[in-house]
Amino acid sequence: MRPAHPTGALAALCLTQIVGWGVLYYSFPVALPAITAGTGWSESSTTAAFSAALLVAAVAGIAVGRIIDRHGPRWVMTLGSVIGVAATLAVAAAPGVGWFAAAWVIAGIAQAGTLYAPAFTALTRWYGPARVRALTVLTLVAGLSSTIFAPATAALLDHLSWRQTYVALAVLLAVTTAIPGHAFGLTAPWPAADHAAHTRLRDGHVRAVATSRPFVCLTIASALTAFAMFAATIHLIPLLTGRGLSMTLAAWALGLSGAGQLLGRIGYAPLSRRTTPRVRSVLILTAVAATVAAVGLLPGPAAALVAASIVLGVARGAFTLLQSTAVSDRWGIAGFGTLYGILNAPTTIAMAVAPWAGSAIAAAVGSSPAMFAVLTAIAVAAAVVAIGTATINGAARP
Numbered sequence: 001m002r003p004a005h006p007t008g009a010l011a012a013l014c015l016t017q018i019v020g021w022g023v024l025y026y027s028f029p030v031a032l033p034a035i036t037a038g039t040g041w042s043e044s045s046t047t048a049a050f051s052a053a054l055l056v057a058a059v060a061g062i063a064v065g066r067i068i069d070r071h072g073p074r075w076v077m078t079l080g081s082v083i084g085v086a087a088t089l090a091v092a093a094a095p096g097v098g099w100f101a102a103a104w105v106i107a108g109i110a111q112a113g114t115l116y117a118p119a120f121t122a123l124t125r126w127y128g129p130a131r132v133r134a135l136t137v138l139t140l141v142a143g144l145s146s147t148i149f150a151p152a153t154a155a156l157l158d159h160l161s162w163r164q165t166y167v168a169l170a171v172l173l174a175v176t177t178a179i180p181g182h183a184f185g186l187t188a189p190w191p192a193a194d195h196a197a198h199t200r201l202r203d204g205h206v207r208a209v210a211t212s213r214p215f216v217c218l219t220i221a222s223a224l225t226a227f228a229m230f231a232a233t234i235h236l237i238p239l240l241t242g243r244g245l246s247m248t249l250a251a252w253a254l255g256l257s258g259a260g261q262l263l264g265r266i267g268y269a270p271l272s273r274r275t276t277p278r279v280r281s282v283l284i285l286t287a288v289a290a291t292v293a294a295v296g297l298l299p300g301p302a303a304a305l306v307a308a309s310i311v312l313g314v315a316r317g318a319f320t321l322l323q324s325t326a327v328s329d330r331w332g333i334a335g336f337g338t339l340y341g342i343l344n345a346p347t348t349i350a351m352a353v354a355p356w357a358g359s360a361i362a363a364a365v366g367s368s369p370a371m372f373a374v375l376t377a378i379a380v381a382a383a384v385v386a387i388g389t390a391t392i393n394g395a396a397r398p
Contacts, residue, residue, distance in 0.1 A: 006126045010134055012185025013119045016081070016177045017142035020114045022149030023169045024053075024084055024107055030153040034162040041097045049101035051352045056108025058348035061117045065341030072190030073122040078182040080113020085174045092166035114177070116142070117344050120324045121337035125191050128333065132269050135324050139265050143317070146258060206335040210342050214330065217388035218281070219343050222323055224382035225285050227350035228375040229316050231358035232292045233257065236309060239295070239368040245302050253306045257313035264317025271318070277329040278390040284322050285386050288315045289379035296372020323347065330391050 028050050036043050067076050087110050090103035112118075119138060127134040156165040209215050236257065240250035271280055294308040327339045362371040 006134075006188055009126060009186050009188045010123065010137060012181050013122065013138055014141040016077070016114065016181035016185070017116070017119055017138060018145045018148065019173055019176045019181070020081065020084065020111075021142060021145035022152070023088060023173045024111050024115070026146045026149045027153045027166070027169055030150050031157060031162050031165060034157050034165075038162055039097075041100070045097050046100070047355070049097070049104040051355075052101060053104040053108035053111060054348055054352035056105050057111035057115070058345040058352070060109050060112035061344055061348070062338065062341035064112045064118055065121055065337030065339070067337075068118055068121045069335055069337040072186075073118050074182065074186040074190075077114055077118055077122075077186060078179075080110050080118070081173065081177040081182055083107075084110030084114060084177070085170050088166055088170035088173060092163045092170065114182075116320075116324070117340060118337075121340055122186070124324075124328050124333055124336050124340075126188060128191075131328060131333075132272055132321070132325060135321060136265055136269055139317070139320050139324070140262055143258070143261050143265065147255075206338050209327075209331050209335070209339055212391075214389045214391050215327075215339070215343070217385050218326055218330075219346055221281065221285060221382040221386040221389065222326070222343060223346035223350045224378050224385070225288055225319060226347040227354050227357070228292055228379040228382070229288055229312075229319065230351045230354040231361075232295065232312065232372060232375050233316070234355045235358050235362065235368060235371065236295065236312075239372065240305055240309070242368050243300060243302075243305060245305065249302060249306070253309040256306065257309040257316075260310040260313025261317030261320070264314040264319075265321055267314070268318050268321040272321075272325065272329075276390070277326065278386070281322060281326065281386040281389055282383055284315065284318045285379065285383035288312075288319060289376055289383055291315045292372060292379050293376040296369050296376065326389075330389070 032043065032046060035041065036046055064076060064080075083106060087103050087107035090106060091100060094100035094103055116139075120135060123134045123138060124131045153165065153169070156168055160168065233254075236254050237247070237250045240253055241247060245253070271283075275283065291308065291312040291314075295305070295312050298304055298308055323343070324340075327343060328336055331339070358371060358375070361374050362368055365371055365374060
């Protein structure tokens with residue numbers, strides 16, 4: 001059954017994803033220097049607190065997906081955003097680094113209940129065969145979150161302390177996301193699963209899929225790709241400045257890489273219409289490996305390095321939609337929330353460890369270009385593993 005007003009739900013999710021990602025994710029790297037300067041806490045311990053949030057989000061996301069499968073997203077995402085408001089206020093009030101870490105652990109629960117995973121589950125069920133269009137719209141709009149909130153957080157920090165900044169962000173999260181966005185915006189009827197879907201779930205459909213060779217390959221390929229991409233993105237500026245680019249030009253390259261994601265997301269829909277799930281998985285993951293290699297191994301000139309950074313962003317944008325549709329394209333939408341939670345957990349963990357792991361790799365191999373070579377090898381391995389993601393009978397129809 002199609003919902004009465006799915007467009008309203010899509011609009012609400014677009015708003016909540018922009019604000020949720022901005023407050024619970026992108027504000028932290030901008031505020032980090034002010035936090036360490038104002039408290040004396042080490043950068044490593046402060047960053048570890050944020051990484052803990054991502055790890056908690058990865059684990060909690062499995063349970064969140066299962067609940068949404070059964071009951072819909074409205075109250076789960078509303079509760080998640082309320083928890084996010086409380087966690088953000090707790091971050092602002094933290095008297096010590098232990099409290100600060102505990103607050104970010106709570107924020108991890110909020111991330112699991114409000115960010116991409118539950119939104120993808122909601123739109124996949126609501127839109128069914130039209131899900132790629134809805135997911136494309138959502139990710140295009142949500143991709144603006146860093147563009148909006150990185151400078152907005154910096155502007156707040158110019159006039160307020162970091163604690164006051166987080167209070168302001170908590171208020172924004174409360175008035176846009178918790179009540180109007182989720183409680184009032186996600187009122188479209190939750191589609192009831194048909195009898196066949198119920199039977200499949202009762203007979204262990206989720207367990208059968210989650211333990212199948214294609215799903216295991218998909219999970220491994222996704223985690224490896226996310227690790228390579230995230231580590232490459234985090235270490236892009238040091239690599240480019242080491243190639244002779246100014247800090248300003250390197251920052252522009254990073255920003256344009258983010259903008260490139262929009263192109264990747266726009267191009268995903270026509271690619272999905274012309275390829276099978278396995279073929280586009282291999283194509284996109286191969287493109288990720290090629291662009292990581294180009295960024296890391298090109299000695300110059302500056303224009304070529306900036307262009308390679310943009311193409312890296314294009315590959316990242318396509319990968320976001322690939323991951324959001326990989327389960328439903330192969331096995332349909334029955335149990336999607338649970339299965340996506342299982343798929344997404346290792347990917348989120350890989351993203352959490354990528355920053356310091358990338359630094360460790362660079363230290364071990366002696367340079368940023370050599371580290372990018374290692375990341376390229378990891379991305380190539382992911383593309384090879386993706387060959388094993390075809391289902392026996394082909395992609396399931398939604």
